[in-house]
Amino acid sequence: MVAGLRALLTITAGGLLMTLFTLVGGLTVFLSSRRQQQLLLPLIALAAGSLLGGALFHMLPQGIAALPPHRVGGYLAAGFTVFLGLEQLLRWHHGHRQQASAVQPVALLVLLGDALHNFVGGLGIASTYLINPAAGVAAWLAAAAHELPQELGDYGVLVHSGWRPAQALRWNFIAGLSFPIGGLLAWLLAGSLPLPALVLFAAGNFLYIAASDLVPEIKTQATASQSAQTLGWFAAGLLLLWLLAVAEL
Numbered sequence: 001m002v003a004g005l006r007a008l009l010t011i012t013a014g015g016l017l018m019t020l021f022t023l024v025g026g027l028t029v030f031l032s033s034r035r036q037q038q039l040l041l042p043l044i045a046l047a048a049g050s051l052l053g054g055a056l057f058h059m060l061p062q063g064i065a066a067l068p069p070h071r072v073g074g075y076l077a078a079g080f081t082v083f084l085g086l087e088q089l090l091r092w093h094h095g096h097r098q099q100a101s102a103v104q105p106v107a108l109l110v111l112l113g114d115a116l117h118n119f120v121g122g123l124g125i126a127s128t129y130l131i132n133p134a135a136g137v138a139a140w141l142a143a144a145a146h147e148l149p150q151e152l153g154d155y156g157v158l159v160h161s162g163w164r165p166a167q168a169l170r171w172n173f174i175a176g177l178s179f180p181i182g183g184l185l186a187w188l189l190a191g192s193l194p195l196p197a198l199v200l201f202a203a204g205n206f207l208y209i210a211a212s213d214l215v216p217e218i219k220t221q222a223t224a225s226q227s228a229q230t231l232g233w234f235a236a237g238l239l240l241l242w243l244l245a246v247a248e249l
Helices: 005-030 033-066 069-100 106-131 133-160 165-176 178-188 195-218 224-248
Strands: none
Touching (some): 033 224, 069 106, 069 195, 106 165, 106 195, 195 224
16 A cells, blocks of 8 residues: 555645636636537536546456455445435425525535535545555546536526625635545545445445436437537547556556
């Protein structure tokens, strides 16, 4: 396992760079709405393929190498189920508050969910890196591919909820800081944390996001051309992460 100063610097740099992706929403001021829509679906498709590739080709093999099969499946299922439960809770709370009050809580819920997701992502990806640096880099790339369209969407929700653009960017950035915090926690507690379990838990999170949130967005295209394009970007994400896995061998 890698737990020295070099690992600390790498985890910190990767976490801060991931946090900077929260500011990508500010770039939308230079793009028309039509151009934003043209870019969004390919990014979502690429992210879906990358997340699946990161989970299946990098994180899952690390867990299999360290744990017995029944525990591998258990931690993977836990990661998937916990994030399903979190999303259900946020959706229920949002609907309940809308009925009880005129105040729209969606902006705060987006930030809360994003902060928790980033924290667990930072914890899991740093844990992957500490076990196998190459696999950790691949997992980071998969997460980065997901962050770009997600942060664009989060920024849009915040602005649509009535927040000023600068305010939306500032709070989105603050929520993104939970990613390097999770990474630093993984490094500090590397000797006592169940790292393979965290890797598999994060892989379950990757699988849930790809299968539940992203794939449904890209499989309902109106034309054959659009369907082929999104399938191509999805396959490109898978291929990229597979090639990175092959390069590790």
